[in-house]
Amino acid sequence: MSGGALKEAAVDLLDDYAARIDDDRLEAWLDLFAEDCCYRIVPRENHDQDLPLPIMLCPNKNVLRDRIVSLRHANKYNLHYDRHIISGVRVRPEGDGARIEANFVVYQTSLEGESQLFAVGRYRDRVRAEGGTLVFVDKLVILDSFAVPHLIATPL
Amino acid sequence: MSGGALKEAAVDLLDDYAARIDDDRLEAWLDLFAEDCCYRIVPRENHDQDLPLPIMLCPNKNVLRDRIVSLRHANKYNLHYDRHIISGVRVRPEGDGARIEANFVVYQTSLEGESQLFAVGRYRDRVRAEGGTLVFVDKLVILDSFAVPHLIATPL
Amino acid sequence: MSGGALKEAAVDLLDDYAARIDDDRLEAWLDLFAEDCCYRIVPRENHDQDLPLPIMLCPNKNVLRDRIVSLRHANKYNLHYDRHIISGVRVRPEGDGARIEANFVVYQTSLEGESQLFAVGRYRDRVRAEGGTLVFVDKLVILDSFAVPHLIATPL
Numbered sequence: 458m459s460g461g462a463l464k465e466a467a468v469d470l471l472d473d474y475a476a477r478i479d480d481d482r483l484e485a486w487l488d489l490f491a492e493d494c495c496y497r498i499v500p501r502e503n504h505d506q507d508l509p510l511p512i513m514l515c516p517n518k519n520v521l522r523d524r525i526v527s528l529r530h531a532n533k534y535n536l537h538y539d540r541h542i543i544s545g546v547r548v549r550p551e552g553d554g555a556r557i558e559a560n561f562v563v564y565q566t567s568l569e570g571e572s573q574l575f576a577v578g579r580y581r582d583r584v585r586a587e588g589g590t591l592v593f594v595d596k597l598v599i600l601d602s603f604a605v606p607h608l609i610a611t612p613l
Numbered sequence: 614m615s616g617g618a619l620k621e622a623a624v625d626l627l628d629d630y631a632a633r634i635d636d637d638r639l640e641a642w643l644d645l646f647a648e649d650c651c652y653r654i655v656p657r658e659n660h661d662q663d664l665p666l667p668i669m670l671c672p673n674k675n676v677l678r679d680r681i682v683s684l685r686h687a688n689k690y691n692l693h694y695d696r697h698i699i700s701g702v703r704v705r706p707e708g709d710g711a712r713i714e715a716n717f718v719v720y721q722t723s724l725e726g727e728s729q730l731f732a733v734g735r736y737r738d739r740v741r742a743e744g745g746t747l748v749f750v751d752k753l754v755i756l757d758s759f760a761v762p763h764l765i766a767t768p769l
Numbered sequence: 770m771s772g773g774a775l776k777e778a779a780v781d782l783l784d785d786y787a788a789r790i791d792d793d794r795l796e797a798w799l800d801l802f803a804e805d806c807c808y809r810i811v812p813r814e815n816h817d818q819d820l821p822l823p824i825m826l827c828p829n830k831n832v833l834r835d836r837i838v839s840l841r842h843a844n845k846y847n848l849h850y851d852r853h854i855i856s857g858v859r860v861r862p863e864g865d866g867a868r869i870e871a872n873f874v875v876y877q878t879s880l881e882g883e884s885q886l887f888a889v890g891r892y893r894d895r896v897r898a899e900g901g902t903l904v905f906v907d908k909l910v911i912l913d914s915f916a917v918p919h920l921i922a923t924p925l
Contacts, residue, residue, distance in 0.1 A: 472701040496630035604882035628857040726916035
């Protein structure tokens with residue numbers, strides 16, 4: 458892909474990522490990941506000091522699938538709607554894919570109708586072209602806070 | 614319009630929409646709507662269950678005009694500044710126009726100087742080319758919460 | 770630059786601006802300004818009434834440099850992480866540069882792990898091409914609130 462097309466495809470991928478979480482289409486959200494993907498949530502404080510201990514780690518797509526299945530069948534806590542805002546997307550071509558960075562904010566709205574700030578941070582991802590489309594190989598969610606107000610049920 | 618030009622025009626339309634509300638240029642904001650437009654605010658919970666009961670319904674541009682006139686002359690409550698953030702714009706060509714979706718957040722700042730989250734949700738709009746520019750035919754504001762902290766005075 | 774290239778360069782400049790503050794690379798952030806730049810933070814209420822009294826005024830780059838040096842050596846208050854979200858970027862070519870406007874939100878996360886809304890408002894900037902890249906000549910931060918919850922330590 459050319460530079461412009463790559464940036465556009467990367468922005469589309471992030472927008473799809475957000476929309477599928479926000480629409481509660483988590484099974485379709487899984488389609489955005491490669492089989493050998495790694496999904497991690499790490500607090501910024503740890504990340505800045507090279508302390509890799511994640512808040513959440515899914516080292517391949519099967520673990521990610523399992524998490525969504527469990528969410529569908531077992532989760533009774535923190536029922537809510539998600540809403541993502543993404544800004545400042547940067548794309549750097551690398552090999553057969555790219556590195557993507559972006560700022561994000563997630564709002565959650567409880568079933569009682571209260572909307573609130575849930576998390577802010579930065580995505581630092583690696584993506585690869587597979588079958589003419591981009592997929593996440595590495596999804597790194599760096600949270601500005603080590604503490605989030607509720608249980609992380611749905612993905613960030 | 615080509616796909617790229619349509620997306621650009623749609624993003625410009627949404628940015629104009631937000632800027633004219635945030636700058637309190639609501640009369641100019643009306644210019645972004647077709648005469649046969651429909652403006653609705655619907656809570657997500659209702660929308661997901663196909664319960665179309667809106668929080669606000671303006672079934673044509675005259676009703677929308679009336680609302681702005683009334684806001685200018687009668688409104689004494691919830692005086693504030695608005696600020697919109699829009700993210701994840703998606704555009705799908707349709708007929709002589711397009712369908713647009715985007716996530717939004719609105720912040721309000723009171724005259725006492727307190728800024729706070731007012732509403733989060735999703736736009737799901739239909740737009741049409743009129744005189745070389747895009748206008749809203751259908752503006753659907755899907756609110757994540759059925760409850761907003763204050764009276765909805767200015768448009769979302 | 771063509772209209773499309775200018776818009777792209779302007780968006781890149783704003784994204785760089787935000788990323789360098791958020792990553793605490795404030796010395797690199799200075800590189801985005803011309804020597805004869807002016808950096809101002811003005812409450813919207815004042816700006817709307819042509820009362821130019823700023824909350825902060827740095828009338829050239831040396832004053833801005835001084836502020837960053839002082840921040841590095843003396844600041845012991847309001848230690849935090851910043852996170853910017855920028856939306857609705859508009860670019861209007863002017864002379865050898867452009868005028869840029871955009872909405873912004875800044876979140877701050879304290880070292881205790883609490884993330885909160887810090888400021889919302891609008892950038893109204895003048896930029897100039899210098900050595901093949903854009904730099905800020907005039908950075909005007911219009912805050913929706915005259916009051917911010919903490920000391921403004923890092924730039925907005």
